[in-house]
Amino acid sequence: MVNVKKFEVEQASPHNQEGKWMDEHETWATHNLAETCCASVSLQDLIALAAVDADSATATTDPDQRMAGLINYTTKQTYGSIRGSSTLRSRIADLYDTTAGTIGGANSVLITNGAIQANFLTLYSLLCPGDHVIVQYPTYQQLYSVPESLGAEVSLWKWRPEIEGGDGSGLDVQELRGLIRENTRMIILNNPQNPTGAVLSRRTLEEIISLARAHNITIHSDEVYRPLFHSLPESGPENGGNPPSILELGYGNVVATGSLSKAFSLAGIRVGWLASPRAEIIDACASSRHYTTISVSQVDDGVAAFALAKPTVVNLLRRNVELARRNLALLAEFVDEFKHVVSWVKPAAGTTAFIRFRTKGGSGEPVDDVEFCKRLQERKGVMFVPGRRCFGDSVDFAGYVRVGFVPEHQVMVDGLRALREFMAEEYDSVPAAAV
Numbered sequence: 001m002v003n004v005k006k007f008e009v010e011q012a013s014p015h016n017q018e019g020k021w022m023d024e025h026e027t028w029a030t031h032n033l034a035e036t037c038c039a040s041v042s043l044q045d046l047i048a049l050a051a052v053d054a055d056s057a058t059a060t061t062d063p064d065q066r067m068a069g070l071i072n073y074t075t076k077q078t079y080g081s082i083r084g085s086s087t088l089r090s091r092i093a094d095l096y097d098t099t100a101g102t103i104g105g106a107n108s109v110l111i112t113n114g115a116i117q118a119n120f121l122t123l124y125s126l127l128c129p130g131d132h133v134i135v136q137y138p139t140y141q142q143l144y145s146v147p148e149s150l151g152a153e154v155s156l157w158k159w160r161p162e163i164e165g166g167d168g169s170g171l172d173v174q175e176l177r178g179l180i181r182e183n184t185r186m187i188i189l190n191n192p193q194n195p196t197g198a199v200l201s202r203r204t205l206e207e208i209i210s211l212a213r214a215h216n217i218t219i220h221s222d223e224v225y226r227p228l229f230h231s232l233p234e235s236g237p238e239n240g241g242n243p244p245s246i247l248e249l250g251y252g253n254v255v256a257t258g259s260l261s262k263a264f265s266l267a268g269i270r271v272g273w274l275a276s277p278r279a280e281i282i283d284a285c286a287s288s289r290h291y292t293t294i295s296v297s298q299v300d301d302g303v304a305a306f307a308l309a310k311p312t313v314v315n316l317l318r319r320n321v322e323l324a325r326r327n328l329a330l331l332a333e334f335v336d337e338f339k340h341v342v343s344w345v346k347p348a349a350g351t352t353a354f355i356r357f358r359t360k361g362g363s364g365e366p367v368d369d370v371e372f373c374k375r376l377q378e379r380k381g382v383m384f385v386p387g388r389r390c391f392g393d394s395v396d397f398a399g400y401v402r403v404g405f406v407p408e409h410q411v412m413v414d415g416l417r418a419l420r421e422f423m424a425e426e427y428d429s430v431p432a433a434a435v
């Protein structure tokens, strides 16, 4: 049996009731503030988003017809295009700035069942036992547990919120330099980062690339929360000022993964991708993919292509950036009101915030985050994700919880009201973390 660790944030097992979190808790949460997707949309919502060109305020040609053109009732349901339709792959390629000449259209993209499969295929295809990888941390557990299961040695490049200066991402490139070894094969980034919502600036990415180039290291960047840049100055879809993807900086030895799940509100269609300027990387991943996935559903491919066509994609991202800003403003009010026990680095992008809770008065020690989350959900129905349980059992994360702040606005309003009640009635009895 493959020696892969339990996926703490997701896994449910009838044999082991400890460890799982999302699966067990989301079924009975009244106020789910643990979700990492922007509030999901239906096909009907998508058709409405396709109906108006927001920039010229004019109606577009019949969106129902266009959807029907992509998901044709008379199309025979064969395996379809093995790597994903060229329409979908081109629309994904168009999400990137191709002026750096690194990514070249549909052939640079491989469609997968979500970013989770894109990440898995990249790691499975490019790593060997004995390789060394460096992983930005904390992050989605898949990104360090899969390399470990493949026999790679893993070093964690740790987020330190207290770092002064820098680009606000809490990462120190000098530290990364010190982690590189002779057998370092891959640097794994998660940009924007789950759970902190931090973003790596252009300058930091260029420094990472310069180290990778000097040591011939592949960079794998999980960009599943891209392009939800809601809180960086001079960024956002409305002014085209987004920070770059790893694909846009002229380095060929890279893979970026992405998905329709998070910034595009369509987790249910299970469409993700990996993209790389190097044909050998795409071919290696396509070759391993043959053993697990012949193709992604034609229907899902059609919905994804429809969502990524203009003006739908522009309207969808605008909706989500606005929702993220509106909800984050409410969360920021909460953090400010409770600043005697609560602290954070405000997220710049993505859908999650990593917030630390401390006991009142005295030494203000971090609370036991698992106990806090359990009691909060039992008493008030509010679901968070405990940091120490789900992002590695490190004392660094004692007292941290991950909050997903881009559900429907009313969910946020009601969830924060219930959280405030808990703070008034029960918070004082939450124990400090054992460190």
Ligand SMILES: Cc1ncc(COP(=O)(O)O)c(C=O)c1O
Residues within 6 Å of the ligand: 036, 113, 114, 115, 116, 117, 119, 140, 190, 194, 222, 224, 258, 259, 260, 261, 262, 267, 271, 272
């Ligand atoms: C960083 C990161 N990568 C990948 C995934 C998987 O996303 P998908 O739904 O596209 O498979 C997640 C889901 O939470 C995530 O947070």
